Amino acid sequence: MQLWLEGEESSDFSLRADRVWNSSDHDVAEVHLDDFRGQDEAISLVGMIDWILVRCSDWTMIPLENIVAAAAGSGTRIAAAISQTVDLSGAAFALQHGVDALLLHSDEELWNAAEEISGERDSVQIENRKVGESLVMANVTNVESGGVGERICVDLTERLSDGEGMLIGSSANALVLIHGETIPSEFVPSRPFRVNAGAVHAYCLMANGSTKYLSELTSGDQVAIAKPSGETRSATIGRLKIERRPFLLIRFDCDNQSGQVLVQQAETVRFINEEGNISVTSIQDGDKIAVRLSSGMRHIGRELAGEMNER
Numbered sequence: 001m002q003l004w005l006e007g008e009e010s011s012d013f014s015l016r017a018d019r020v021w022n023s024s025d026h027d028v029a030e031v032h033l034d035d036f037r038g039q040d041e042a043i044s045l046v047g048m049i050d051w052i053l054v055r056c057s058d059w060t061m062i063p064l065e066n067i068v069a070a071a072a073g074s075g076t077r078i079a080a081a082i083s084q085t086v087d088l089s090g091a092a093f094a095l096q097h098g099v100d101a102l103l104l105h106s107d108e109e110l111w112n113a114a115e116e117i118s119g120e121r122d123s124v125q126i127e128n129r130k131v132g133e134s135l136v137m138a139n140v141t142n143v144e145s146g147g148v149g150e151r152i153c154v155d156l157t158e159r160l161s162d163g164e165g166m167l168i169g170s171s172a173n174a175l176v177l178i179h180g181e182t183i184p185s186e187f188v189p190s191r192p193f194r195v196n197a198g199a200v201h202a203y204c205l206m207a208n209g210s211t212k213y214l215s216e217l218t219s220g221d222q223v224a225i226a227k228p229s230g231e232t233r234s235a236t237i238g239r240l241k242i243e244r245r246p247f248l249l250i251r252f253d254c255d256n257q258s259g260q261v262l263v264q265q266a267e268t269v270r271f272i273n274e275e276g277n278i279s280v281t282s283i284q285d286g287d288k289i290a291v292r293l294s295s296g297m298r299h300i301g302r303e304l305a306g307e308m309n310e311r
Contacts, residue, residue: 001092001118002101003111004079013106016115021053021103028053028079039063047074053103055081061090068094079103085113092117134230135177137274137288138254146247146262150200152214153241154223159192160235163272164225166195167205167292168214174259175205176252177226177290179270179277188268193238196269199247199262205292207234228272228290248280250289257293 005017014020023030027050031042034057042052043066054067064080071078079101080091088110092098102118104110154166160180167175178198181191197204200215207222217223217240224232251260263269263280270277272290283289 001098002079003114003118004101004103006081006103006105011106013104013111016111018101027051030055032057033063036063039066042067043070046071046076049076051077051079051101053079053081061094064091064099065094068097068099072097077101082110082114085110088114088117135226135228135272135290135292136254138174138252138259138291138293140250140252140283140285140287140289141258142249142251142285143283144249146199146249146265148244148246149262150242151245151247151264152197152200152217153243154195154197154204154214154217154237155191155239155241156193156195156223156225157236157238160195160225163227163277165272166197166223167226168197168202168263169259169261169291170202171259172203172211173294174252174257175203175292176250176259176261177228177272177292178261178263179272181268183268183270183277185267196264196266198264200242202261205232207232226292230292248283250280250283252289252291254291254293259291259293 002018003016004019004021005011005013007020007022029045029049029051030053032038032055042054045052052067054064068078077100080099081103082088082091083105088102091102102114104114160182162182165177165179168178169175178195181194181196184190197214200213202214203211204214205224206212207224217237219237219239221237222234223237225235226232246265247262248265249260249262251258265281267279267281269280271280271283274288278287
């Protein structure tokens with residue numbers, strides 16, 4: 001993390017600074033975060049310029065976190081103007097990544113604190129494991145009643161093939177492949193455009209690799225449709241169907257990582273297993289189901305390197 005000095009090239013602090021900032025530097029866009037418009041302006045510049053320098057008249061974390069998340073992996077770096085020592089850690093460790101530079105005025109206490117925090121952050125090694133596309137077979141460890149709640153069926157504008165479905169889970173790092181309703185039964189016809197996705201709180205994988213809560217989905221959204229091989233494609237939501245239904249809570253683990261999913265207690269809800277697929281009403285402890293495991297964290301659905309534990 002760099003430390004920038006606010007405009008005094010002759011100052012003794014310039015010897016400690018990675019950069020002396022002045023407003024004529026063409027590789028830096030300066031944005032004031034006085035309200036949501038400043039945040040939107042900063043995010044709109046991501047990927048278009050080397051640096052974005054943000055200033056907050058009344059320091060708040062959420063806009064900065066949103067900008068840090070938007071800039072991750074884009075090539076654009078974020079600098080934050082800080083005038084009080086109490087705000088240093090928040091900027092340096094926002095979303096575990098932090099900003100790429102702190103802009104400081106000439107103040108010994110502020111610089112000493114910033115240098116200490118910069119050393120701490122640079123010593124922290126965040127494992128940045130890329131999320132693989134392949135699915136793995138997880139062991140079902142428990143099946144129990146999940147009570148009654150709001151269930152969402154996702155109706156798409158195209159039909160699914162056998163073996164395809166959506167990736168759903170209570171943790172963004174452990175998503176279950178829930179099969180589309182392509183398989184008819186003696187009691188109900190197939191609905192090959194539908195995925196009975198589960199409870200409103202659950203995450204689903206979107207076509208762009210982000211996640212959304214099922215409750216956030218709307219017509220026109222693009223969701224990821226996955227196969228057991230891990231291959232995904234995009235499909236558009238045409239309608240959402242929300243009804244109160246009884247749930248099953250299914251817990252699973254794989255490679256020392258655990259997860260769970262709440263799905264409607266219905267024979268038409270199916271997971272992928274080693275033989276093809278299995279109804280959730282037939283699943284027992286010890287069965288294996290296809291899941292997508294990942295590491296890291298997410299902020300407003302965007303995937304970031306870092307630590308996150310959801311249970």
